[in-house]
Amino acid sequence: MKRTLLSLACVVVAPLAFAQAAAGPDLIITNAKVFTGDPAARFAQAIAITGDHVSAVGTNDQVAGTATDKTKRLDAKGRVNIPGFNDAHTHVCTTPAFQLPVKIESSADDVRAAVESASDETPGDMWITGVIGMKPLDDPTFNSTTLDKISHGHRVFLITHTGHAAIVNSAALQALRTNDSHDPAGGWWQRDASGRSTGKAFEYAEANLQRRWAEDVSEDEAIEDLQRWAENMARLGVTSAQVMPCLGYSRFEKFVRHASLPIRVRVIAMPNTIGDDRNTAELRDMPKPSPARSMLNVSGIKWILDGTPIERGAAMRANYEGTKENGKLNFTNEQIANMLKESVAADEQILLHVVGDRTTDVVLDAFKTSGRTDWKTRRPRIEHGDGITAEELPLIRDLGIVVVENPTHQGPFAKQRLIKSLVKAGIPVAIGSDGPPSNPFNDLERAVTNPANANEALTREEAVDAYTRGAAFAEFTEGEKGTLAPGKLADLAVLSQDIFTVSSSSIPATTSVLTIANGKVIYDAGLLKRQ
Ligand SMILES: [Zn+2]
Helix, strand or coil: CHHHHHHHCCCCCCHHHHHHCCCCCCEEEECCEEECCCCCCCEECEEEEECCEEEEEECHHHHHCCCCCCCEEEECCCCEEEECEEEEEEEECCCCCEECCCCCCCCHHHHHHHHHHHHHHCCCCCCEEEEECHHHHHCCCCCHHHHHHHCCCCCEEEEECCCCEEEECHHHHHHCCCCCCCCCCCEEEEECCCCCEEEEEEEHHHHHHHHHHHCCCCHHHHHHHHHHHHHHHHHCCEEEEEEEECCCHHHHHHHHHHHCCCCEEEEEECCCCCCCCCCCHHHCCCCCCCCCCCCEEEEEEEEECCCCHHHCCCCCCCCCCCCCCCCCCCCCHHHHHHHHHHHHHCCCCEEEEECCHHHHHHHHHHHHCCCCCCHHHHCCEEEECCCCCHHHHHHHHHHCCEEEECCCCCCCCCCCCCCHHHHHCCCCEEECCCECCCCHHHHHHHHHHCCCCHHHCCCHHHHHHHHCHHHHHCCCCCCCCCCCCCCCECCEEEECCCCCCCCHHHHHHCCEEEEEECCEEEEECCCCCCC
């Protein structure tokens, strides 16, 4: 079967390459298993790179025929070569702080003890932070007053692993210039019987704190962090990341620009709601998108419309099992309708965090009643999409909505979540890590097994496709990247093992051994040096 495909694959020299044709390609990789992403010829044997782009894909002979004396040659020895991964949904939020050694399973007592010892052992001006689970959040005896007693003036900011709730002490609240006697738009503070805040912030009350906190970072610290992050991405074969930063997009864009990162970054604006309404002022001056071939781009507006099932925040049609709660939409129908209008007025893609089935109903209704018929060209995105039901698939497809899935979310909604059904229905699907942590091989393993419901698992080809071509489509760049074909950007990775044939349980152990972005080697485990 593979042989047939290879003989069908033809070699084409890209028009772009003509100018450089005399010098020939900079690099040819032969004896590879090249996943092209082209459904008509999924696999090829060899690939040539000239400048920033792919100049030929085909059989060994076809591609070797384009080489000259100056061309570097790499024998891939049968290794898999894929278009670089494009993490369609990830977060970068860094502020220097002492990280508590706590786990998602840690009890309120464990977290209390960790805060107490960190407060004894770290300098007073050091923030104390940690990723906590639901136990301290659900425990009424664990609150800002408790933290004030044990933190000796340290600022303590504990964030849940879902990123949708946090607990702060008074010192942190003061440093973050936040008044918790008042709920912001899109979020709320938990209150005791007397109406006093417990220091537990939800949704935009929490997101606004993260924004303020992120602003504390210095440029040097941010750049160092970004470089470490991007190097790690390159090692994992990620050549593009669509980042939703805690920081305002313009400051974050500046840091990324100054860091001159080896991978492509798309910065997505995540406005806050500090004040009584949504803070849309910063969306007025969003830059015009850079050409799709650039390394850095700012585009898109993201809003979080509900929470997650973990803190019972996702808005549901039915009550959460054993409770009288059915979650909550962060915004009114009118506010959601306005988000759609604003995205059109700004000519920006809209990305909506939509988890619960009730939120999905409201959002689809907002698109239906928007009076517009051109959504397909605007490619609105639903992030996560856990609550999408089978009867809504035709409408989602007809509206042209792109769904960005996070296969590592194997929590409470994973049993019902549709992935394969979306692909079958012809809905554009992309995969994102929702990191940190980001590891495309973990995501792939989950996508192809989907342990909570194997019926919705993707094939390996579908999963890689969603992480490359699908993710490019989700950012309007499929003309430039996401597949390996002449003229496409030379963004690719040679992998340590064959992710199409190894057992699914060993997929997470995969790494890249050679990552190329924009035609430049950005990670080499020794492959080229050894030649
Ligand atoms: Zn996210």
